[in-house]
Amino acid sequence: MPKRGYHHGNLRQALIDAALRLIEEKGPTGFTLSEAAKQAGVTPAAVYRHFHGREDLIAEAARQGFEMFADLMQFAHDKGQPSALAAFEATGRAYLAFACKHPGHYIAMFESGISVNRTPELAAAANRAKGVLEKAAAALSEHIPPDKRPPASMFSAHIWAMSHGVVELFARNTGAASPFPPEDLLESGIGIYLRGLGLIEPD
CATH class of the missing domain: 1.10.357.10 (Tetracycline Repressor, domain 2)
Structure with missing residues (x-):
């Protein structure tokens, strides 16, 4: 899958941008961290480097x-x-x-x-x-x-x-x-x- 929005050293913002897209599409409770990671083009484990x-x-x-x-x-x-x-x-x-x-x-x-x-x-x-x-x-x-x-x-x-x-x-x-x-x-x-x-x- 292409890494939408992710650039080396900017993973945190890429995850926020992915979350914003998902919030618009599904609402604030309609998505998971795994979905945000997928949209950002990284593994779910990478999310936890920045967010609990x-x-x-x-x-x-x-x-x-x-x-x-x-x-x-x-x-x-x-x-x-x-x-x-x-x-x-x-x-x-x-x-x-x-x-x-x-x-x-x-x-x-x-x-x-x-x-x-x-x-x-x-x-x-x-x-x-x-x-x-x-x-x-x-x-x-x-x-x-x-x-x-x-x-x-x-x-x-x-x-x-x-x-x-x-x-x-x-x-x-x-x-x-x-x-x-x-x-x-x-x-x-x-x-x-x-x-x-x-x-x-x-x-």
Whole structure:
């Protein structure tokens, strides 16, 4: 069998890439380490030089995903400046774009059942991504009186949950039909939420 993706000295990444393909095809629990090894073009025994088991392999795929995700969110946030609103909305769009472009990483991050606290490196990457959205939420809500201002962590969690819902229901070909594009659903949902907080003017 040809060695798909494996090059001498890069076995670890070849296994991660194989796992990402299998996650997309079969889900995070639908493949074995032996299958990942076969796709990478190596023996099953070679996997254990780098990973103790399938969950460790998926956790590393998730860590890489969160690093990419955080970079994309930060780029979107910075590109949306100097308007706090534009920066905040850009992070929501970046979430949707990431899920559609990197489904294997997205599933490993959010649907594999792997805790973000499994390793310090995974936790740090996840917290960095979360921090970008919290920063955007804090900047957007600065002018709300402190006694009426929602915590940035709650504010960002609401938007994260809304973004995740749009992705799961309408953006990943799960069979749910929508009369509107996912991008429009997310934008209108964020708009309704922000109007409820008094952060943008009614239409």
